[in-house]
Amino acid sequence: MIIKRIYMENLFSHRKTEISFDRGLTAIVGPNGAGKSSIIEAIFLALFDSGSQMSHEILRTGRSKRGIVRIGANGALIILEFEVGGKLYRVRREYDADGGSLLHTLSEVIGDSERVLARGVSDVTKYISKILGAEDPRIFTSTIFSRQDMLSQILEMPPSERKSKILSLLGLKDLEEARDLARETANKAERILGELSSYEANLKRLREALVKDREERQRLASVLEAEVRKVSELETRRDEIASRLGVLERILEISREIETLERAERDVKDLENEIREVDTRLGLLKSVGLDLEAVRKLSTAYRSSYECIKREEQLRKKIKFYEESIDRIRLEIYSESIRRDLEDLGIDPGLHPDGILAKLEGLIDVMARRLGEIRGLLDMYRKLYEIKPEGNKCPFCGRDLDLDTLSHISEKHKLEIDRLEDEEKRVRSSIEKAKAARSRIETGLRELKNHLEKLEESLRELEEVEKCANNGREICVSLANKLRNIGYQRSLDAECQELLEGIEGEVRRLIERREVLEKRLRDARSLYDSSKLDSLRREIEEIIKSNQWLRENTSYSALKASLERERDKIQGEIEALRTRIGVIRGNIEMLDKSIREREQEIASIEEKIRKKPSIENALKILRVLEKKILGGEGLIAQMLTQMVIKALEEEVNRSLETFSREFTVEIESDFNINIKTGSRGTLSINSLSGGERTMLAIAFRIALAKILLGRLPSIMILDEPTQNLDVENKSRLFDMIKEIAGSLDQVIVVTHDEEIIEKADKIIRVAIENGVSRVYT
Template sequence: MIIKNLHMKNFKSHKDTRIEFDTGISIIIGGNGAGKSSILEAVSFALFKQHTSKKIQQLITIGQKRMSVAIQFSAHGRTYRVLRERTKTSSKAIMSIKEGERFQSLVSGDKQVTLEVQNILEMDGDLFLNAVYVRQGEISDLIEKTSSEKKQMVGRLLGIDSLETAWKNIKIILDKYNGQKLRLEGKLESFEDANVELDSKKEEETQFNIKIKDLNRDIEGKIIDTNLIREKMEILDKRSLEFGKNQTLLNSKEHFREQLEKTKKDLNWQLTEITGKEEEMSKLKPRLKKLNVLKSLEENIKELKNLNKDKKRLDAILTDIKRFKTILNENEVYYNDYSLLNTDISSLQYAKDQFEGSRVLSEQYTTRKSKIKVKMKKSLEKVKTVLETSNQILNTQFDSVEELENYLTTFKPQLEAKIQTTSEEIHDIQKELSNLQVKNQDLEKPIGELEQVKDLCPICKSAITPQKRDELIEDYQSDIEVNILRSKDLKEQLGDIEAQKGNLELQQSKIQSINLGILREYLKSVKDDAKEVENIDSNLKDLQDKITILEGIEKDIRKKKSQIENMKGKYENYIAAKGSLESLGNIEEHTSNLNEINTSLSGLKKKVSSLMEIAGDSVEDLPEEISYLEEMDKRYQHLQGEVSQKDALLKRQKENEMQIQETLEAVKEISQIIEDLNYNEKSHERVKKDWELKNEELTQLTGKKHMLIGQMDQLSLSIKELKSKIIEFQKYENELKNLKDFLKLLNFIRHIYGKDGVQKDLRNISRPLIEEKTRELFEKFNFEYSDIQLDDDYDVTIYGPTGKSSLDMISGGEKIAVAIALRLGITQVLSRGSLELIMLDEPTIHLDAYRRQELIDLLKKMSIIPQMIIVTHDADLEDAADNILRIEKEEGTSFLAES
């Protein structure tokens, strides 16, 4: 498998990162937390949906709703592409295959895509990670760890730890089923007791059946006796019901007859009353004829008074109209003059309004002009002050802002260039000092190791003489002293250059305080203010002409207002009289109305005189006489209404007589029916008591039977439960037998997964394969070793020119070579020999500087693996890279900064 490219969107800290991978060694480099390891995790997620987060939702960038990872890879000569997308609630997966220049969909869905990848790569996700992915520290662990730790590590890579985990987990399952076995055995202990109890319950059920049969016989006899009495009682009940119904009907008829007799008396009384009221009406009728004459007389008298009142009002209005017309004639000339003066004043006031603002505007312009002159003076003083300060800073004598600006335009870039040059010199010296310090530290380590040994080199473990050791120590110390002298010279140079840079930066900071922008603003402000003063003077000249016109208009207004004040009284008299005339109305209309009223008064007086002759003496107290006659009329109308009911009362009287006769006949008929029934209430009560006694005895027997049936039902339920329990016990027996067989099988499987089972077989099978693949790598790496052997604990023994050696007997560089060959040999075994890709995560971690350099040198020579991807923060690994992918992180977002 060769990875071609990877595209991550909102995956962890990668918002939108696309990486193109080439064959050879690709280095993914960046600081801690930059998002390097997330790239390897994205590969695992895209291929097998495997990740290290607790929840898959945590793979989505914080604040985003959707993430996706797309990977393109080649295997077995074909190119494939896998896309996986994920939201917080749903997922999507598509796998495509390249046909020509386009990709065609192959499968979709998470499970289907994962299965297809496994089929193509011939390994699942765990095997892929163990084979291809070299975790942090694995290289150093193969060198430094103890035998048991190395054995555990190799076991994890081969999947043996999964077998060990399975062996432990089967123990948990065994404990669970053994507990279940004990519970089943406890339940089966009560099996015999249940059979004995079942036989007892069946005997009890037989006795209950005998008792219920005897009760049924007694109940049948009681039912016959009870039915005979009940038939007799039903006949008496029917007679009692008929007797009661007729007795109630008889009482009702008697009561109805009494009510009819009362109604008869009441009707006779009402007819007597109506006869008296008819006599009273005949007396009232003649006296009511005079009422209409008196009412007519009263209305005409009232109308006569109203007409006299209207005549008086119209006479007063006509008098006022004549008076107000005289006032109008006398004051009309003053009204006209007053109106003309008012019109003139309004015209002058309008003209004044047109010029009124000129005076205020003139005052505002004058104030504004004074303020601008003060501002101009201050701006010029500030320009002078800033120019003097700038001359002091620069040690110059410029008289104008233009000269100062031209000077700074040239001087500033020159100063910045000098500062940049000194900064670069300082950086170079500091870098060289740091390198010298690292070199001395690297030299001090072998000196310390050489001082502690006598006849064996601590680095290559070869024999060494004391003289050779002293020479080596002296050479190392000589190199250190040379480096120290060089560092001293560099520090002196650094001090001089830093002082020079400090002076330049001080000068630069002073120049930065010179603000040419402020000077330009001040000069522009003075220029703008001078132009505004010129405009104000022009406006003031125009305003003065308008003020002169305004003063003439104000003088005319005062003169005309004095004239109008002298004639104000006459004008107001005219207005008041005119208003009054308008409110009094038309004089012709009033005169016409007065003539009509005089005519009506003449006719009305004649009519009143005629009615008074008819009324006679009643005219003296007309209202009281009318009121008396009206009350008499009301009484007559009331009597007339009551008398109108006479015919209806006579008809009701006749009907009442007929109802009385019918009721008497009905009473006689019902009394005969009651006599024919011959009903005896005491005899009926005796029969009812006999029936209640027999019914109570029957109820007791029936209740006893129901109680026995209930007890028997309860007994049947217990028998049923016991039978079910016995059947369940039989199931427990079968279940216990099956469980014992299953426990035997589990113990057998656990033995197979144990250390002496498949684990041992897998180690025995894999060990020679690993030795073979590692031996092949020795040849490809051109190692001087001819063979390698692993014992049961995966301790390494190698064979070379000097014979048999352990890892502790070879140099640090050789250890690294053996470790990397062994790890790749394990990878070859896991991948069945088809190793095209390997990914290393921080391979130099836990390695000292010497061994780290050895690993880098070894990686440079490796060309047996088509594609190697290394994640690291170690910049030294860049020397071994064919491709460098630099990952950076800003504001929480990782991105590819360089490739």
């Protein structure tokens, strides 16, 4: 990857800044606060903007992009061009005044044209990560791209955090997901085994039920004989019951009248309470201005605005269609075939379409005149060729000529005719090509003008419709607030029209309910008669005195029902006994059917249970994968950790050897880093000087990049790598950076130290003037 160019507009302290980058070591130099680091942040933001998921490794403001736009500006723009694998890409990101995302595109630049590859914040970032060969942007910000104060971050982490970060970059999450999948599958297998256990219990129950069915079938055969003896005993009891039922009928009739009068008394009280509750609810709705008339007015107003909301959606779809059509037409006007035809005709395809049409018109006119001249000459030479000489005399001047001269003149005319016919074909072909190109461009321009007019018309209409639609939205917000204020219990997430209709329906139902309750209250009051109630109670007392058997019973309905059931039962048994044999036979047939079904069900369960051993074996394997092989602490993760430690240690020490450092590193299994020296033995990182720590951080980042990307990186960006270093260590660090630049395609360093100037291949100076960053190359 090579950074080629960046353009920043209203970004941080930059108003309009454009910088071109070359291969080799580029130094961005200037005093603190001049806006140097803003250039690096702009590069990171253009490559790795992930919307709300931004990290401090990419942008100083982290997730919030509010501070990236220059104060007082309406928005910001970044255009970054970079090269990967011989292809040039251009990413464009636009932001509003608050740092919110507007237009984001990624294109491949092919000559003077662009081919759009992705649109939208996340899609552009994903496509760039794919081009760079790593889907996680943290791979780059943790290795070859370093923001200010983050160069040594990975060295300063506790070993546990360092281990977690490196393994997460290597895709440890995939092992966790695989373990979760194994656990989920094992749990499913356990559920199946549980179901099989329930099948086993069910199998036992079915077998027991089968035995009982067979025993029941045998029992029914002996029941029939005993039933005949019951008939005479039952008839005597039936007649005794009939006389008592007559007395109970009168008592119950009186009790029903008493119950009706008492119910009417209760109904009056209940209806009065219910009317008060309805009045309370209607009053609550009315207190926030939601009486029936007000709700109907709101519904009418919202229905009018609702049409505007629908029209607004339709207009936005039309506008999108026209904009896409305009882009398509413009691409068609400048299509490759038209460009080739124009180049064949000697016309620059980069001219404005009107200029191209003018050129085509002039060319067609010139070629048409030339075609007329050619046809005139052809006509003349054909006539000359057809003239036959008389004897040896020239047919034009009459002089005597020899045969060779006459033959030469005739042959010359024939050659000129052939040449003119060839030229006529070429000119006619060029005219047709020019006319075809003119027709296609004119058609495209007419269609483009038509779509532009329709787009403008739709935009004007959208502006008017939005005002109407906003009125409807205000109605919805006001309605929701009113309903919350009165503790409305129904969901407020429904469509506004649906909510209005629901409120209107509720108010209407409450009003209708009150009218119904008023009518019922009048009816209940008309049924209540206290004097009649006293008379009926006295009559019941007289009946009980004359029938001693009633005094032991408190529930006449239950007694009557009991006697009726007994009477009906007796009558039913008498009638049933005559057909009992048929019923018993039917029961036997049902038992036979039940026996067959249970036998089939038992066979089916036994077939399922036979699969249990294979499922148990699979469960054991899945649990081994879950607990020992997969996951962050599993065997695979442990092997991966050892491999990474070994590779990282080798690559870091190789880089330290390249930089002529007199120490090496040893990385322990918990990712603790030890410093190995010949004379002083094993030391901690804290024993290194500031310069040595910075050099080790760079070596660590290069090594980690090679492991994560599978190759030596082509670029490195360092923001203020000399912070907290003395003069000697700064010089040594710049020497090392120069060495790195010799092995990488591009190194970009941001620094306020002037010592780097003599080592850099290109110097970019940044200064702050009247609060605006200025760039000088």
